Amino acid sequence: MSLGVVAYLALFATVGILFLLVNLVVGRLVRPQDPQPDKLEIYECGEPAVGSSFVQFDIRFYVVALLFIIFDVEVAFFFPWATVFGKMTHLAHLADQNQVVVASGAELEPTPAAADLYRELGVRRPTVPADVPASLAAEIPPTTSDAKRATEVVGYGARQFAIVTIVDIAVFFAILLVGFAYVWKRGDLNWVRAYRTGGMDEEALRAGAARDDSGQVVSA
Numbered sequence: 001m002s003l004g005v006v007a008y009l010a011l012f013a014t015v016g017i018l019f020l021l022v023n024l025v026v027g028r029l030v031r032p033q034d035p036q037p038d039k040l041e042i043y044e045c046g047e048p049a050v051g052s053s054f055v056q057f058d059i060r061f062y063v064v065a066l067l068f069i070i071f072d073v074e075v076a077f078f079f080p081w082a083t084v085f086g087k088m089t090h091l092a093h094l095a096d097q098n099q100v101v102v103a104s105g106a107e108l109e110p111t112p113a114a115a116d117l118y119r120e121l122g123v124r125r126p127t128v129p130a131d132v133p134a135s136l137a138a139e140i141p142p143t144t145s146d147a148k149r150a151t152e153v154v155g156y157g158a159r160q161f162a163i164v165t166i167v168d169i170a171v172f173f174a175i176l177l178v179g180f181a182y183v184w185k186r187g188d189l190n191w192v193r194a195y196r197t198g199g200m201d202e203e204a205l206r207a208g209a210a211r212d213d214s215g216q217v218v219s220a
Helices: 003-030 059-075 078-096 112-120 146-186 202-207
Strands: 101-104 107-110 217-219
Touching: 059 146, 078 112, 078 146, 101 146, 107 112, 107 146
Parallel strands: none
Antiparallel strands: 101 107
């Protein structure tokens, strides 16, 4: 590591530390000092403090945030599926318009539009299919020309792949719905959950937690 890089890092760290210290000192000198019982209470977004001050947030905030992150992150998996599904349907549309294969001398090559779609799907060197897969043997007669046969193979293959992606995302979405129904059934989406008292004292239940003289939780 050169001396110039070390000097820049040291300068950056010094400026950052000084910026923090100056703001803390200025805030200490400028802000009003007026302690009150209300100001000294634990702040929980307007919610009454529950339990000890050692836990400085209501567990309900954590549960709601965790559920949101779980289901929000899962939505990100819809984007690659939508990309693949869109390109497959586009490729099938090109096959319907006979814009997939072009003759280059005695050989067949994919058209620029089809080649671009294949590259976007991860195929570095797209080529024209020369053989008919066994799954498409009944759909494509062997008497057709090479260009027509290759176009139909690409078109049928793109449609089959699009159907597979639909089934795949349907299963994925069904799993998400099962998880969502589970947390809904448990009441995790409710801000105030309903509990079966089973003979418990309502006053103790509303209090949330009782403490003995030593500060230990004796009931909840």
